[in-house]
Amino acid sequence: MNILLATDIVVDICASRPEVGAQAARALRLAGALGHRVWLYVGAVPVLEAALVEALKSQGVAASDSAIRSRARVLLKDFVRDKQWLAALAGEGDVFDADDLGAAQLVAAVARFAGDDILLLTHDEGLLARQDPRIQTPADYAARFSSATPPAVGAFIDLKAQQDHLRPAIERSIHTVLHHGQYVLGPEVVALEARLADYVGVEHCVAAASGTDTLLIALMALGVGPGDEVVTTPFTFIATGEMIAFLGAKPVFVDIDPKTYNLDPAQVEAAIxxxxxxxxxxxxYGQCPEMDAINAIAARHGLPVVEDAAQSFGATYRGRRSGGLSTIGSTSFFPAKPLGGYGEGGALFTDDAELAKALREIRVHGQDRRYHHARIGLNGRLDTLQAAILLAKLDHFDWEVERRAEIGARYTAWLNERCPDILTPHVEPHATSVFAQYTVQVTDRDRIAKALGEAGIPTAIHYPIPLHGQPAFAPYGYRQGDFPVAEAAAQRVMSLPMHPDLPEQDQRRIVDALCAAVSG
Structure with missing residues (x-):
């Protein structure tokens, strides 16, 4: 639930008005306990100051006008510290036919929220007279939610909490794009590619429309086509094998390492x-495979390696960052990924200038210059708006990587201590993980997931059916039992809530509930 505060509520609290101020303060404490997001309307800032100054004067504050204004600003600055600012949109200024312009703007701001996931709290009689169920007094709100039980855990991946940290930077970035109007391959795409290449430690980055497109573009640049084979893992999201098959090649699956779930290098050479x-x-799940061993095998056979790093952007392997560990690195900016946009997106990484040129051409219909197509390509461009959002999020990314490591380590320590029957993620000593998922193995998974769901804890399965068991790959002749490690993992893996803003107390509830379910 989102709570938007009208001007009078803010003044009631800041001016410590008897009764109404206390009611409003109690409503905000309840909102905090329930995890409701509290908003202030940025268009009301001057009105807030003026109204609070008048309220302080009416209380007989003995001070000069300038001192009272300074006091009002101090009170407001303290009050807004933990609130979210709702930006004023252009259409919300068109309220000149209304009797109360400020009230009309607040109503317009409420209208932009979906459904009934918003309440405007006020004591203003004009607003309340609208008989809109989304406009309530603090007392009404408290009566409605006083018996509500806070969820044991919030979202599986809490993108709203992340957005709260970054909203001003994201809004500035989007605003800039809307003004310059270069929505396709605009300057933000170029800036993002430069920053990502520097971050990963490679010469070239090519941004693209999705993580699936990046895999396709990489394979096309390497000349993969009908009759060819590409060695890969059966334990992954379908995009990995799908893009191989899309080009008419055969995905040749190799079983996984039972500790890391990644491609087992010991089995790769026999598949070539x-x-x-x-x-x-x-x-x-956020950790790189044994890339040195895989690269060495590839070198012996003169083969390129494409690292599908969709889940590991920000992770390291022997001091090098994921994405820069092979011939071509590919990652995804799907919203749930470690570095995610607000839509689809992806990027490719390489140190090979000729490959980079091919990747860029394929991304724009094979074009090497305007209306001259040197090769067959596709429309794989990253939207400028997504690049702008990613640039804003990249400034915060190092903190998120650190938090993911802390949260993952805490999960592992607590679960190993309390629930030895649960298999926790193994991170190699020469690697780090960004825990795109925190995935454990349990027996009787369906029962345990149901118990956690009843306790208000979301879970997910990544992935319940290996690729060789998917109907789409039936023409390649794989059978149950071909890849026993992947098949066994698929029956037992379960992912727990994992994101950089996961509170420690929520982790404690998750571990408590999981251990209780396992022992029960």
Whole structure:
């Protein structure tokens, strides 16, 4: 639930008005306990100051006008510290036919929220007279929610909490794009590519429309086509094998390492044939595979390696960052990924200038200059708006990577101590994980997931059916039992809530509930 505060409520609290101020303060404490987001309307800032100054004067504050204004600003600055600012949109200024312009703007701001997921709290009689169920007094709000039980845990991945940290920077970035109007391959795309290349430690970055497109573009740049083979893992999201098959090549699956869930290097070489054109390992759950061993095998056979790093952007392997560990690195900016946008997006990384040129051409319909198409390509461009959002989020990303490591380590320590029957993630000593998912293995998974759901704790399964068991891959002739480690993991893996803003107390509730379910 979102709570928007009218001007009078803010003044009631800041001026410590008897009764109404106390009612409003109690409503805000309840909102905090329930995890409701509290908003202030940025267009009301001057009105807030003026109204609070008048309220302080009416209380007989003995001070000069300038001193009272200074006092009002101090009170407001303290009050807004933990609140969210709701930006004023252009259409909300068109309220000149209203009797109360400020009230009309607040009503317009409420209208932009979806459904009934918003309440405007006020004592203003004109607003309350509208008989809109979304406009209530603090007392009405308290009566409605006083018996509500806070959820044990919030979202599986809390993008709203992340947005609260970053909203001003994201809004500035979007605003800039709307003004310059270069919505396709605008300057933010160029800036993002430069920053990402520097971050990963490679010469070239090519941003693209999605993590699936980046895999396709990489394979096309390497010349993969009908009759070819690409060695990869069966334990991944379908996009990895799907793009191989899309080009008419055969995905040649190799079983996984039972500790890391990543491609087992010991089995890769036996899968290579004269038709093999590339090896595509996946950095599953946030940790890189044994890339040195995979690269060494590829080098012996003269093969390129495409690192599918959709889940591991920000992770390291022997001091190098994921995405820069092979011939081509590919990542995704899907919203749930470690670095996610607010839509689809992805990027490719390489140190090879010729490959980078091919990647860029394929991304824009094979075009090497305007209306001259050197090769077959596709429309794989990253939107400028997504690049702007990612640039804003990248400034905060190092903190998020640190938090993910802390939260993952805490999960592991607590679960290993209390629930030894649960298999926790293994992170190699020469690697770090960004825990795109925090995934454990349990027996009787359906029962345990149901128990956690009843306790208000969301879970997910990544992935319940290995690729060789998917109907789409049936033409390749794989059978149950071909990849026993992947098949066994698919029956037992379960992912717990994981995001940088996960509170420690929520982690404690998750661990308590999981251990209780396992022992029960």
């Amino acid at each position: 044939t004269p038709r093999t054109r590339a090896i595509m390992p996946v950095s599953l």
